[in-house]
Amino acid sequence: MRPLPHFLCLSLLLTAPALAQTEYPLTLDNCGVTLSLPAAPERVVAIRSTSTEMLLALGLGERIVGVAFQDGLAAEPWTAQSAVLPVLAEKLPSPEVVLEAEPDLIYAGWESNFSLEGVGERATLGALGVATYVSPAACRSIVPPKLSFDAVFAEIAEVGALFDAGDAARALIAAQQAALAGIAPDPRGLTALWYSSGTKAPYVGAGRNAPQMMLEALGLENIFAGVDDGWISASWEAVVDADPDVIVLVDGERNSVAQKKALLAENPITSQLDAVIHQRYLVIPFAAAEAGVRNVPATRDMAAQLAGLSFTP
């Protein structure tokens, strides 16, 4: 059973530092790389919206010296705060752009952000004295266990520990746990498609990552739960064959919900789906669809949308 080690890990993180502040130097393993911090980071560069929102949610906005590769501004209540953050690059920044901001920590939402095409290799940055942290759910060098809310809370606790912001992390986790406990799984035994993007071959949520985690909490059976991956390029034939009861639409800046609805309604194949005929859609913002502090609020929001859908024939 998987949740147990998670829970242990979480309770260790939650209880151990509860007594005291983080002790530096701090050393921990992050996605197969040893991360050492001589002191709490003061200058952070956040890549991807999930990283920025995690820092803002922990009250660490003042330490952000630059953001990159964001999906628009952060959600409420952090929108105003995120609007004034220096944007280093609209897309993936080059090493020079990031190093110019003189960060002591780079916090990336995707492991691939640390590559030769992006910010640079983690080892190279480490040699320059810049610590690097990858959202553990996005780790690919070491395959993380199937994502759970406990793992999301563990990331909140870990980031809290990095910055000696344990109290803020514990308060946030407690609030999210309470909110999560208030979400009742839908009892109707419905199936769902998690539709992220794509037209010719839909990019969909499969059985391992944030989509599956949120669908399970909603009481929805993911039609691609059996595929052992986070997201996959699926075939429309498999979607039509499963004929999901509801479709979760990811609302991105370029790939908006309006575009997706139009595509589903116009395409001669998808327009035949029950969920499309009856407009049974749940909407989730793009930045909330990956592991992070917005998963719980987004799940609660989708639960409310789901409760409003009628399935009487």
Next chain:
Amino acid sequence: MNPPRLRLFAPALLAILLASMVLAVTLGPADIAPMEVWQTIGHRLGLVAESPVGRLREAIIWELRLPRVLVAAAMGAGLALCGAVLQALTRNPLADPYLLGLSSGASLGAVIFLLLGATLLMPLGAFLGAGAAMALTLLVTQLLGGVTPSRAILAGISISALAAAGTSLLIFWSVTADSYREILSWLMGSLGGVVWGEALPVLAGVAVLGGLLLVSGRALDAFAFGETAAASLGVDVARLRWLLLGGTALLTGVLVSIGGAIGFVGLVVPHIVRLVTGSRHRLLLPVSMLAGAIFMVWTDTAARSLFAPRELPVGILTALLGAPIFLLVLFRYRRIT
């Protein structure tokens, strides 16, 4: 093979192609019995009044599989034909729409039109791109001192690299993280999600342009002996060359606009066919079309079924199968280059 057997060769391949298509429609991620497939097709064609097949299963067969299998066949036939014609025109055994830069040029043209928001005009963009790439390749070949196999291939590779770099640059500047994946899969060559609205123009294009190119077989046979020989046999060399080059560019544009740059089919299929038919184009061209169609029907069926429910870009499979054969071709022609 002796001529009487050769005469039977094309009808036999046609029968195999039809059987392949009939079989391919019954294969796919969804578990649908062959009987349901026939009932659906019979129902849609008005042969059967009532069909017991459910609405969604009928949609899978009629809206997904049928147009896709037909487009795969048209794509394979068209690419193999373009390859065979280009190999004859440039007297270059290594010529194909991919290596001569046509596919990359077509991709660049299509991506430009896509980013300009003119999705419906993508075939036009692909044609203009293919035409421009072909013109550049031929221009460079002429400037190097006339058409020889190695010059044409070197010029084609440079133009192809240039167009590919242009496409990458456009993607780098314009595409966000999430939509990158789809353009990438299109660039690798994929027939995923083809609907009737897209399939019909391609089928018509391959039928019309393919027919026109096919009748050029006799003239191409004259061409094979060199331009002087062709002229003495009564062929208007310059006019024919431009007609055929224009035709292949147009056909490549039509094919790339729907399936992306699917490589190696145009190169490899004519070579394998030539082993059997010899290099008489009157036979080589139609047999290449049939063989190319059979090859694509099966590779595309594999692309959509092997890793179900995942969708694999078929260009990966054609390259995987085509590249080793391409190497064999290189060895066979090493004396020429």
